[in-house]
Amino acid sequence: MPLIVIACDMRPERSAACQIADAWHAVPRCDAPDYVDTLLAIVKEFRIDLVVPTIDPELFALAARRDEFAALGARVHVSAPEVVSVARDKHLTAAVLAAGGIPVPxxxxxxxxxxxxxxxxxxxxxxxxxxxxxxxxxxxxxxxxxxxxxxxxxxLLNGPEFTTNIFVDQQGVLRSAVTHRRLSVRAGEVEKGRTDRDPRFWNLAEAIVAALPGARGVLCFQTIDDEDAGLCVFEINARFGGGYPLAHEAGAPFTQWLLEELCEIPCTAHDDWRGAVTMLRYDAAVFQG
Incomplete structure (x- = not known):
């Protein structure tokens, strides 16, 4: 059976992602009272197997009601609500990680x-x-x-900035941690980056997963290697990061591993990805009419 991607947006006719998906549906704002109910209806109608949120504000609402999606046969790619709560609060992030012995600013x-x-x-x-x-x-x-x-x-940290994309399997085991240096950033997203195989980042990833036992699937965390304080974790995103395509190109296809878990076939997740892979992004156009 072919893989079918259905995209959702408030204005799908103006969304590039919706235009290149197999189908699309309009949904309310993610903070609207009927947002999750609308998604549940779409899941039920089209027998959707996997729901993948992509922005922070929708994570907690989906995490809180993931059992309702499961009852319809759909997995929501989201960690436990307590993990989302930590990731969405920078003060709480620093407190929880520090309690786990992880260096934070x-x-x-x-x-x-x-x-x-x-x-x-x-x-x-x-x-x-x-x-x-x-x-x-x-x-x-x-x-x-x-x-x-x-x-x-x-x-205020000063030094090179890194993002580490991690994959945690359904048993809570860290399977992969792909780090890239953020060479250039635009509007908070990496524009140019290069993968960096440094064992310090795997050690940090293991400690973060231990501090957040409800973490599942794909997450990422950001660090700065400060000239005085050393490597410090200052943010966690409980979702796919904007720089994930670089990890995929380097040999860590997180999306494939999610589908393997979903289909209940042996998951091939690994940490054997390539360092020194560089991503140089540019804007692309999607045309209509």
Missing amino acids: LTRQLGDADPRLCFPMMMKPSGGSASRGLQVIHRAADIPRKTAEPMVLQQ
Whole structure:
């Protein structure tokens, strides 16, 4: 039976991904009360086997109701709700990882007095993504008294930045950890990157999976190799990262491994991927009419 991909978007007629999918459906915003119910109806109607969320704001709603999808015969590619909760809160991320012995930058909620704060600091939304709302704070007097959303202050790290894409099987075992150096970034997504085989990243991946026992499937974490603090983990994404195509090209086809698990055939997941593979991205056009 051929693989059929059905894409969803608020405005699918304006979505490039929807145009190249086999079919598409319009859905409400992911924070709308009927969003998950709409997806459940699509899953039921078309007998969909696998639901793959791609943006952070939809993860918790899907994780909380994944049993309803399972009752329809569909697996939602999402970790346990408690893992999503950690990944969506940068202050909680730092606290949970630090408790697991993982190096993280000093992170404090805005307004928390801490004599260890050493400016400049990075201010960022606690639940932000795609580099939204980042601001460097140079002195305590520059900290705003009110913000539109919860914010954190985080130790400003200086050094090369890396993303590690990991695959965790359904038994919770880390099977692959593919790291790339982020050579160039645009709007929070890697534009140019190169895979880097460094055992330190596998060690970090193992520690993160141990600290988040509900992690399943594909996740990624970001690190900076600071010139003073060393390698620090500052973010986790409980989903496919934007740089996943580089891991796939380097020999780690996470998508294939997910389908193998779904079809209940032996999973061929491994960590034998190629280092020094470089990705140079460019914009492409999808034409209609």
